[in-house]
Amino acid sequence: MSRIRGIEAKVKKEILHSAKNKNGPNTACEKDDVEKDQVKELLAKIPVLAKTFDIHRKIGEGTFSSVYLGSMRQDAGVPEGDKRWFALKHLVPTTHPTRVAHELRCLRDIGGKSHVIGVELCLRNLDHVVFIMPYIPHQKFSEYVGDMDANELRQYMRALLTALRHVHTFGVIHRDVKPSNFLYDRERRRYALVDFGLAQHTAAPAQPPPAHQALKRTRDDDSLFPGAKRMALDLCVRRAARSPAPAPAPRGCACAGAGGVCGECAVWAPPRANRAGTQGFRPPEVFFKYPQQSTAVDMWAAGVVLASVLSGRYPFFRATDDLAALAEITELLGTEALQRTAQALGNYTPQHITHSVSCRLLTSTCRRGLCLRKLSAQLRGAAPAHDARACAKCSRRHARCLCRDDTPAHAHDPLRSVCGFPDAAFALAARLLEPDPRARITAADALRHPFLAQPL
Known part of the structure; x- marks a missing residue:
């Protein structure tokens, strides 16, 4: 053949x-x-x-x-x-x-x-x-995302994280990790991480010069994201500036915590941060314009890939602009986690700037966050259909409830499985989808995670 x-x-x-x-x-x-x-x-x-x-x-x-x-x-x-x-x-x-x-x-x-x-x-x-x-013959991710079993998923994620570990040892961020850039020859179990066009050195003070903004063209595997690649909406945070800059605005400004910026604070230029990548795979620190981005950017993208397989849905995040993408992440992880991350990432002092940056996430409603295990079970049709009891948090029947329980998402039960996947797979997804990049698991540590460490 x-x-x-x-x-x-x-x-x-x-x-x-x-x-x-x-x-x-x-x-x-x-x-x-x-x-x-x-x-x-x-x-x-x-x-x-x-x-x-x-x-x-x-x-x-x-x-x-x-x-x-x-x-x-x-x-x-x-x-x-x-x-x-x-x-x-x-x-x-x-x-x-x-x-x-x-x-x-x-x-x-x-x-x-x-x-x-x-x-x-x-x-x-x-x-x-x-x-x-x-050339690596491969299939589209959308053709097998719903067919992978636990062993195949374990091999796939082990290969992806092995590639990322290798790339990260060179101090390089791939910045465009996604299924169409990780070729998978399913018949021969061969893998290849491709496309380093957006790669960035972590130690470099500035990213490589931007490529020419040519007209966007359709890529076969990205056709599910129409017009969603490398979007460039400006998501500004307050009191970020470039040198030279005017005198900093007072910390007790009336617009602090409000859904707008006053004239005194508006004089500050928007923050500068690398935001290259494909929509749906960008982590929270990119949307918060955090300039000290690291290899954790790739780990978040790997977590999105894992969540796609566990839920059987691709794309997992479907937003086509930055604000909608941030809203989707907030819906999954909860408002409190994203607000805590925004505040933590905002507590830094940019180079050549005498004042520190303030970053806040303001939302119209508060979200508790969703349980990826329950969400995957519902999307795959494995949720209990006859449980008429109501959840105390959302008042929905347990069969339709997606609320998180009190158990930490990164903890796992060795005897539990959801939709044929061991509980450890969901625990690894929680570690990869950690909103704070400084607490996100590394590729080397992920390969030692119980889900990937166990023999095939």
């Missing part, structure tokens, strides 16, 4: 088009013609590519790159099952050169081991750059 099965079906599928692209191709034949023209154009831009590789078709498209499936020209007569297949990533020409060099350095220094994709070759002609990487 060909190693590229599934790709054929993908290109035969009729292209999804929206109102933003009414004049685009709307049939499989038209899409094939467009992709053939794109392949010819790529070969014309990088002539040396045609001397070494046969490019078969486009297999992916993102905001800042397009990916093609290729093979060596010298293997033209080799059966498909025995060929070496490659993923050729063509970066958009307007990408900042420093960012290109940064991504290439990450692939070269970090990749090739511990389930992290490596790079075989890099070709450049003028402003066009192509990374040649091993």
Whole structure:
């Protein structure tokens, strides 16, 4: 059976088009013609590519790159099952050169081991750059998210966290961990963490130069998040400033704790913090514009992936803007936990600023937070249907109640299971979805967690 099965079906599928692209191709034949023209154009831009590789078709498209499936020209007569297949990533020409060099350095220094994709070759002609990487046949996450059992989930999360542990030992934050960037060959149990285009060094005083804001394009696995990638809404907190700055406003200002900012406080510039990533996988510290972000950003995203499998729902968070995303996180974790995190992350003094920053989360209502175990049971249809007793907290029947109990979410019962998953899996999800990044579990510690430490 060909190693590229599934790709054929993908290109035969009729292209999804929206109102933003009414004049685009709307049939499989038209899409094939467009992709053939794109392949010819790529070969014309990088002539040396045609001397070494046969490019078969486009297999992916993102905001800042397009990916093609290729093979060596010298293997033209080799059966498909025995060929070496490659993923050729063509970066958009307007990408900042420093960012290109940064991504290439990450692939070269970090990749090739511990389930992290490596790079075989890099070709450049003028402003066009192509990374040649091993191709990993894979399925869409949405096709198997509801089918994974406990053992498969354990293998999947162990591989993902092994890759993150390896990346984090280099002092690098991936910043875009999500299922479409963690390729999974389900048949051969192979994994690969890809796409270091947004990666950031933790010790770097500033992030790599931003890539050119090209028009957003649809990526196959991200089609469930229409228009939700790398959104740029400005979520400001009070009394944050850049140097030089005017005299700080008095701490007893009347707008403290209010749902607005007075004129005296409005003179402060909004805080600066890296917010790169995909909506639905960003942690609370990104929305709070916390500048001292760490590898905990990736751990939160891994927790969202785990929660998606446990609940059988993808995407797990569906918001398309920052405020709605923060509201969804608050609904899950509770108002008190998010307010406590906002206050803790706001107690720092930015570099070259003489006053400290204040950060508050104001909500119109208070939420207790949800129990992920009960939520997963309901979404998977495993909740008790005939329990007529009412919950003392929400007054709902126990069959519909999602309230948390008094047991800490990160504690687990070795004898308990929910929807076929051991209780330890939900305990690990609670550690990964800890709102305070300083208390969030690391990749190394997560691999020692009871859910992942036990043998398969």
